[in-house]
Amino acid sequence: MPVSTKPVKGTRDFDPADVSLREHVRGIILECYRSYGFNQIETPVMENIDLLENADGGENLSMLFKVLKRGEKLKLDQPVTTENELVDYGLRFDLTLPLARFYANNHAQLPRPFKTIQMGYVWRAERSQKGRYRQFMQCDIDYLGVSSPNVEIELIQVTADALTQLDFKGLTVRVNDRRILESLANHCGVAEDQVGSVLVTLDKLDKIGIDGIVVELTKKQFSQNCIDKLTAFLQAYSAGDVQLDTIANHISGIDQTVLSELTHIINTSNAVANERYRVEFDMTLVRGMGYYTGPIFEVASDEFSSSLAGRGRYNNMIGKFLKSTTVPACGFSIGFERILTILQERGVQADTSARHAAILYDPGNTDNLLPLLKAADTLRKKAGVVSLEIKQKNLKQQLASLKKVGITEFCQFNGDVSAISFKPLD
Amino acid sequence: MPVSTKPVKGTRDFDPADVSLREHVRGIILECYRSYGFNQIETPVMENIDLLENADGGENLSMLFKVLKRGEKLKLDQPVTTENELVDYGLRFDLTLPLARFYANNHAQLPRPFKTIQMGYVWRAERSQKGRYRQFMQCDIDYLGVSSPNVEIELIQVTADALTQLDFKGLTVRVNDRRILESLANHCGVAEDQVGSVLVTLDKLDKIGIDGIVVELTKKQFSQNCIDKLTAFLQAYSAGDVQLDTIANHISGIDQTVLSELTHIINTSNAVANERYRVEFDMTLVRGMGYYTGPIFEVASDEFSSSLAGRGRYNNMIGKFLKSTTVPACGFSIGFERILTILQERGVQADTSARHAAILYDPGNTDNLLPLLKAADTLRKKAGVVSLEIKQKNLKQQLASLKKVGITEFCQFNGDVSAISFKPLD
Numbered sequence A, B: 001m002p003v004s005t006k007p008v009k010g011t012r013d014f015d016p017a018d019v020s021l022r023e024h025v026r027g028i029i030l031e032c033y034r035s036y037g038f039n040q041i042e043t044p045v046m047e048n049i050d051l052l053e054n055a056d057g058g059e060n061l062s063m064l065f066k067v068l069k070r071g072e073k074l075k076l077d078q079p080v081t082t083e084n085e086l087v088d089y090g091l092r093f094d095l096t097l098p099l100a101r102f103y104a105n106n107h108a109q110l111p112r113p114f115k116t117i118q119m120g121y122v123w124r125a126e127r128s129q130k131g132r133y134r135q136f137m138q139c140d141i142d143y144l145g146v147s148s149p150n151v152e153i154e155l156i157q158v159t160a161d162a163l164t165q166l167d168f169k170g171l172t173v174r175v176n177d178r179r180i181l182e183s184l185a186n187h188c189g190v191a192e193d194q195v196g197s198v199l200v201t202l203d204k205l206d207k208i209g210i211d212g213i214v215v216e217l218t219k220k221q222f223s224q225n226c227i228d229k230l231t232a233f234l235q236a237y238s239a240g241d242v243q244l245d246t247i248a249n250h251i252s253g254i255d256q257t258v259l260s261e262l263t264h265i266i267n268t269s270n271a272v273a274n275e276r277y278r279v280e281f282d283m284t285l286v287r288g289m290g291y292y293t294g295p296i297f298e299v300a301s302d303e304f305s306s307s308l309a310g311r312g313r314y315n316n317m318i319g320k321f322l323k324s325t326t327v328p329a330c331g332f333s334i335g336f337e338r339i340l341t342i343l344q345e346r347g348v349q350a351d352t353s354a355r356h357a358a359i360l361y362d363p364g365n366t367d368n369l370l371p372l373l374k375a376a377d378t379l380r381k382k383a384g385v386v387s388l389e390i391k392q393k394n395l396k397q398q399l400a401s402l403k404k405v406g407i408t409e410f411c412q413f414n415g416d417v418s419a420i421s422f423k424p425l426d
Helices: A016-035 A049-053 A058-063 A096-109 A150-165 A178-187 A192-202 A205-219 A224-238 A256-273 A336-345 A366-383 A395-404 B016-035 B049-053 B058-063 B096-109 B150-165 B178-187 B192-202 B205-219 B224-238 B256-273 B336-346 B366-383 B395-404
Strands: A046-048 A066-068 A087-091 A114-123 A135-144 A171-177 A277-281 A295-301 A309-312 A329-334 A355-361 A384-390 A409-412 B046-048 B066-068 B087-091 B114-123 B135-144 B171-177 B277-281 B295-301 B309-312 B329-334 B356-361 B385-390 B409-412
Touching: A016 A114, A016 A135, A016 A150, A016 A336, A016 B385, A046 A049, A046 A096, A049 A087, A049 A096, A096 A114, A096 A135, A135 A150, A135 A336, A150 A171, A150 A256, A150 A277, A150 A295, A150 A329, A150 B366, A150 B385, A171 A178, A171 A256, A178 A192, A178 A224, A178 A256, A192 A205, A205 A224, A256 A277, A256 A295, A256 B366, A355 A366, A355 A395, A366 A384, A366 B150, A366 B256, A384 A395, A384 B016, A384 B150, B016 B114, B016 B135, B016 B150, B016 B336, B046 B049, B046 B096, B049 B087, B049 B096, B096 B114, B096 B135, B135 B150, B135 B336, B150 B171, B150 B256, B150 B277, B150 B295, B150 B329, B171 B178, B171 B256, B178 B192, B178 B224, B178 B256, B192 B205, B205 B224, B256 B277, B256 B295, B356 B366, B356 B395, B366 B385, B385 B395
Parallel strands: A171 A277, A355 A384, A355 A409, B171 B277, B356 B385, B356 B409
Antiparallel strands: A046 A087, A066 A087, A066 B066, A114 A135, A135 A329, A171 A295, A295 A309, A309 A329, B046 B087, B066 B087, B114 B135, B135 B329, B171 B295, B295 B309, B309 B329
16 A cells, blocks of 8 residues: 555645745744743643643643553553553643643743743644644743733733734734623622633624524523623623723622723733734633633734734643742733734745855866855855756756745856856746 | 653753754754755654654664544554554654655655755654653755765765854764675675675774674674675775775775765865865765665764764655655755754853843833833834843842843833933843
């Protein structure tokens, strides 16, 4: 049977043009993050299976790639009842859990606060669909050890700055706070262990509308009183009556400190933005993961409805592996693969401002080779890329091929290095 | 049971200083490769298990990390007799096999010849020992589609160039040719299927000497005539009597074309090197993998006995997955992790020529925040890194912490942006 040469399902091969663009985007984001004083760390691709499965991974846990035990540890002659008797490691499904482990393992040597960048692949065995990959790049910044809302302001600023440098226009950063959502749930009389379930439904508001919310909550057997209160609130919200400064009139028992923190974050961020982007309160922003504890954010642009970046504050996770310590933490992630898809659809190519030249030569003439090698070396040190290429029979085809890999000018070597002179390749 | 926060056995966490150095080295190597017209590609971390196991992977196959099947494909209720009923993917153990798959999958769209760079992690479940990791970076260039020995000259040049830019002095590139080794084996009357076994022994010459070679070959039951002929050759070689231009006197039936190719490679490379590095014929260089078909190389430096880079020509592998096509191929790999270890032992740090400044401020004073954010932004756009840091009680400790992440100057914000002025941090 012939072996398939396709990449593994849901993964991709990247050719030179793909890698150039990925490196270009990666470079812009990294430079921007670094200029705000964030520093990059890196963790291994595999983590212990216990660690992965003890996480608040939600549905990611069902999408784990698990790694088979090796050697004597793998006992195939004994009956197996659970998968986990067979495996010891798994591929990471995000970069937040590895960060928590990294922090626990290294915190004594780390600066405090710790402003960190992670850019790396994660793996999820998602059902295949357009734009969903099983290996994809995550691009996270995290600010550990500080509870001041100034952290949120900086994270919003640096993320909007990076996206602006990538030529995204009309950016809107939508901001909410988990504590406001929880106050709303309390206000509606939702039991504590049902808050998550209500928020999952609320998250669908823009897709299913208030009527859809009512149907879903009824199905979930929430009380009529609860559903009525939520409906009343959502109707007021849809009518534009609920703003940050009036929300306390609509939700009983809401914490004033939370509101003034959020107001500080939004107002200061907008003032810094100076109309390059907008920062808005959005009561319907929920975000999936249950581990958020405070402000949450998401970025969209006028051109693209889908989210380009998002995340929020999660004060209870980083300390998870440290005995009796809590570590305030807030993070923002840029959706690297989505950005790449958009830029590729726009026809963006990586910057190649340096010279990209090719010299075509005949390898039969060995006497001329040494002076040619030396001349190419001198040109290269002065001016970027100089690729020596053996002359092919079909010049037109060869030039087309060189153009594909970014060569912009060429020269046919006639044996005399002093005659090397480049013509544009077009 | 508390979950371990150590990285998986044989793998490492990289802190900001580690990542800076790794990125710095990676950048120098990439830039150098690119300047010769090589272009980067990338393949997924996982490959199909059939592909991995059909490779000439040698002992790497016993060190595979295999990935458990998921969902319905995994049948735990049925008796299992082999590991491979349980797995469908594996982590790549090198970048050559993925390159062969990539080429087969994409060759129609690729330029010919194809000069390619791969920098990526590979995984091997090696026994733990100092300097051996289970996840490590490989750093390969490959030149596909050209059989001219000028390819070897270019690969030697670009590799020595990259290592020189990384400040390695006294580099020696040792060169041999598989076909010469095979001629030697033929000359000694070794049967074709035993050539590999003789070469494995010969590879140990510098460790066990001629006497050790004799003992090992006797144990392997090679004929006395064969052992005598090999001993005679090695004695002449040790006495310095065997050079490229005299080797035909010592090995009957050696191909003159092979010798003149190798002479061309070595002489031209030395002339290009212009004494920055040396290129030498070394008859005892074997290299482990059986897939080489022509010239092989290895780089050492005066300071370090271990190999810094190596590989060679392998004309029979890239076409493996293409029906009835052979694709000439030659490659060179830099030992990235070894280089990193040496540079870290030397105390090399990543270049930070741009300004790395911190402004310490009091978050209590919200009125001053906006002008501070704007001033920091302006400074940042002009001059590199400007990190805003909340003032801590212990200034000395805070400054020490900032120094660790590369901050070189700082300022304590007094509320007046016009008074921001940086002092060196030392």
